[in-house]
Amino acid sequence: ANGVEFESINVLEDDNAFEELKALGVRMVPIVARGKDWANGAVFRDVARVAGFEWTGHEMLSxxxxxxxxxxxxxxxxxxxxxxxxxxxxxxxxxxxxxxxxxxxxxxxxxxxxxxxxxx
Structure with missing residues (x-):
């Protein structure tokens, strides 16, 4: 989406994935990472920053x-x-x-x- 290419890595199936997280100093999933920059995958504003597109916000539900x-x-x-x-x-x-x-x-x-x- 948003024209951003990405690779999805399943930490349960990829033995190297946890090592990559450790190298970033991260101990949680989901995350989005680009190089050494990372964001909590549940914080969309930060995901947009890491992915390189403008966050347009969202409307709060009543x-x-x-x-x-x-x-x-x-x-x-x-x-x-x-x-x-x-x-x-x-x-x-x-x-x-x-x-x-x-x-x-x-x-x-x-x-x-x-x-x-x-x-x-």
């Missing part, structure tokens, strides 16, 4: 719209999680170091963590 969207995601996750047989919940996801149960928990944990950050 609390009502945020709640509507979060509820839609959680409702869908509840439906999908309910389709996984109970005896399969602890099976590992293909190519990932987490189980279906852990993924389901993580989905519901995200809004809670967000609210804790906003409220405190």
């Amino acid at each position: 609390p009502e719209e945020m709640i509507r969207r979060i509820n839609g995601i959680l409702d869908g996750a509840l439906r999908f999680a309910g389709q996984i047989p109970e005896d399969k919940l602890d099976d590992m996801l293909p190519g990932r170091p987490r189980s279906y149960r852990q993924l389901a928990y993580h989905i519901f944990q995200i809004p809670e963590v967000f609210l804790n950050r906003v409220e405190h």
Whole structure:
């Protein structure tokens, strides 16, 4: 997007990837890096800076719209999680170091963590 060529590196599959992160002094993912310059992949303004294009900002969602969207995601996750047989919940996801149960928990944990950050 934005006409910027990039290489996506999966730290779970590339043995050298963590060494590259260490060389940058980084211990988290996702990140975006160009040379020795890097940014937290979740901070779009900083990603734009590293990628070399102008950040045009974004419009904040109203609390009502945020709640509507979060509820839609959680409702869908509840439906999908309910389709996984109970005896399969602890099976590992293909190519990932987490189980279906852990993924389901993580989905519901995200809004809670967000609210804790906003409220405190």
